[in-house]
Amino acid sequence: MKKLSFKLGIVFFLIIFGLETFMFFFLHNALVNSRIEEELSSLQARGNSHRDILAKHFDVNTISHVALMESEAITDVVITDNFGTILGSSFKNNQIQSYLKKPHSRINADGQIVEKDWKKKPYIITISPIGTTNETIGYVYMFQKTASIQSLIERLNQHFSLAGLIALLLTFIVIIILTKALTKPLVKMKEATYQISKGKFSVTLPKTGNDELGELAKSIKLLAQDLNYLKKERNDFLASISHELRTPLTYIKGYSDIVMTRNLTSKDQEKYLQIIVEEANRLSSLIEDLFALAKIDKNTFVIQKQKVLLNDLLKKMELKLSPAFKEKNMSLVVHCPERTYLYADPSRLEQIIINLLDNSIKYSSIGSETLITVTPRKKTTDIIIKDNGKGIPEKDLPNIFNRFYRVEKSRKRSLGGTGLGLAIVQELVYAQGGSINVHSKLNNGTTFTLTFHTNGAEK
Ligand SMILES: Nc1ncnc2c1ncn2[C@@H]1O[C@H](COP(=O)(O)OP(=O)(O)O)[C@@H](O)[C@H]1O
Ligand SMILES: [Mg+2]
Incomplete structure (x- = not known):
């Protein structure tokens, strides 16, 4: 049985x-x-x-x-x-x-x-x-x-047999009632999980009080809600992806048709081909970002935290990214105390900072300055990235970490972002046990504050 x-x-x-x-x-x-x-x-x-x-x-x-x-x-x-x-x-x-x-x-x-x-x-x-x-x-x-x-003694034995029989019967009844009472909520929960697996998320579960069974019922309910939310989010995400992919493809197809079918001057031809290349680049960076996000979502995503000498890492990045800033007539300044350590995955940390600096370049005007300041504290270290670019409107601030969220919905080709950069940043920060905060004033500038633990690394 x-x-x-x-x-x-x-x-x-x-x-x-x-x-x-x-x-x-x-x-x-x-x-x-x-x-x-x-x-x-x-x-x-x-x-x-x-x-x-x-x-x-x-x-x-x-x-x-x-x-x-x-x-x-x-x-x-x-x-x-x-x-x-x-x-x-x-x-x-x-x-x-x-x-x-x-x-x-x-x-x-x-x-x-x-x-x-x-x-x-x-x-x-x-x-x-x-x-x-x-x-x-x-x-x-x-x-x-x-x-x-x-x-x-014979009479005593008879009494005992009778009492024994009654006790046996009572035991039997009590056990049947008890086991039924114990297993009934379990059976209900089993049915509920079956319903959940079939996609019916609005399950009702027996109220069993505050004991372990009650906890289990609560967990199952929570699981159903989470699954429901995840399913909805996945559908939304898929819808956004197909939308995001369709737009550049429409451009590519449209302009290719024009280039092929019409007799264009070589100047026009070059203009259209330029657009096609831009859209293709956009598509490839979109796919790259999606791939990065998918990797983070996977269970096998590994974060290899280690003691990172921050001023070294930032100096290397300054060297690497300065040309990109100079190209736009902007400047990048790094202030980091000597021998500042923190506990993080250096390659992920680099990716986080690159994404943030990329935004600073994209959303600032010529001549602006981006400043990276490091503030070591007792148990944590702050990395503050501050630009004096165009800033983010207050109503958009809570959403900027959402996937595909962009302040300017109409895609300007010059600012052809994917809307995935900050989503990736947030996932990477959380995966390392850190936190991220943003302050911004329209037309004034934006400040991102990253906080990481210093445990495991002595000063
Ligand atoms: N430093 C910044 N200054 C102004 N706006 C920013 C900055 N960083 C991010 N944003 C806004 O947040 C949005 C989301 O950023 P992100 O996820 O990196 O997407 P993308 O850069 O691809 O547009 C951007 O579209 C932009 O409107
Ligand atoms: Mg970006």
Whole structure:
């Protein structure tokens, strides 16, 4: 059987049944034993009291009186002399001789049990010696039929069987209810996850309170919401991609047609071919960015953090990027204290800074300056990239990290960005455990602040 409720039920049942059996057995034994003890000690006490009388008056009269008394009771008595000859008995016939065994050891003055096997023997028997400690003159044997004890125990057994049966039944019912109650929400959740896998995200789940099952239900709900969100986001993303790809392709196709079919002057031809090349470049950089994003989204994307000497890295980048700034009559200035370390993946860090500087170049006018300032703190280090370009309108600020988001929706070919640069930057920063903030004032400039941890690198 693979059902959880069944497995749980069996385990519960075995444990409880085992415990119950043990307790019943223990209780039954204790009850029977104490009952037998009681019978034996009261028989002994009765024998001892006869003995006490006989010790004082050991004569025919008293003996027959005692025997007479016992003949009316459920117990019986046999009185013998020191050698075992019967002097008096409450039994009608005297076939009792074979039971009159004396224990081998010295008999205690308080008497002794001669026979206590109530299960097999017809009588339980006690013996009480008559006389002083030094000289015994006779014995009082007390008899009680075991049949009455046996029927008593029989009745006790019947009661126990009935109680056992009821306990078993109750256990069974309780276990069935309990396992059902335990596994029902699980079964519901299993159904819910099945529905989710089929794309039905608005699942209802049982309310099970604040225990582990409740937590599980909450997690499943959250998972459904996340999946729903991801599915929607993926659809939006795909729609944006196809839109973004279609636009340059339309240009390329349109201008190619013109170049091929019309008789153009070589100047016009060059102009159109120029556009085609630009659009092709745009397409290839779009695909490159998409590829970069897809790589980051993959589970296998690895960040290899290490101790990075920041002033070294920034100096190298300054050298590499300065020509691009100069080409537009702009300047790049780096302020970084010597021996500033942080803990990051250097190649990813480079990509982040390149993307940000690329924006500074694209969205600033001739003669502007971009400044990179590094501020080391106790546990973190800030890299601040500040330009005095055209800035970002306040209403656009919250969206600039979204994929394909551009402030100027109408694509100016000269500023042919993909809208993916900052999305890539954000993913890369987060992947390294860092954070990114932006401040911007329209027509004034934009400041991006990157914060990375310095742990793992001493100063
Ligand atoms: N330094 C900046 N100055 C002004 N605007 C910026 C700057 N950086 C980003 N932006 C705005 O944010 C948008 C998103 O940037 P990004 O994701 O890099 O896309 P892209 O550069 O391809 O347009 C840009 O289209 C631009 O409008
Ligand atoms: Mg960009």
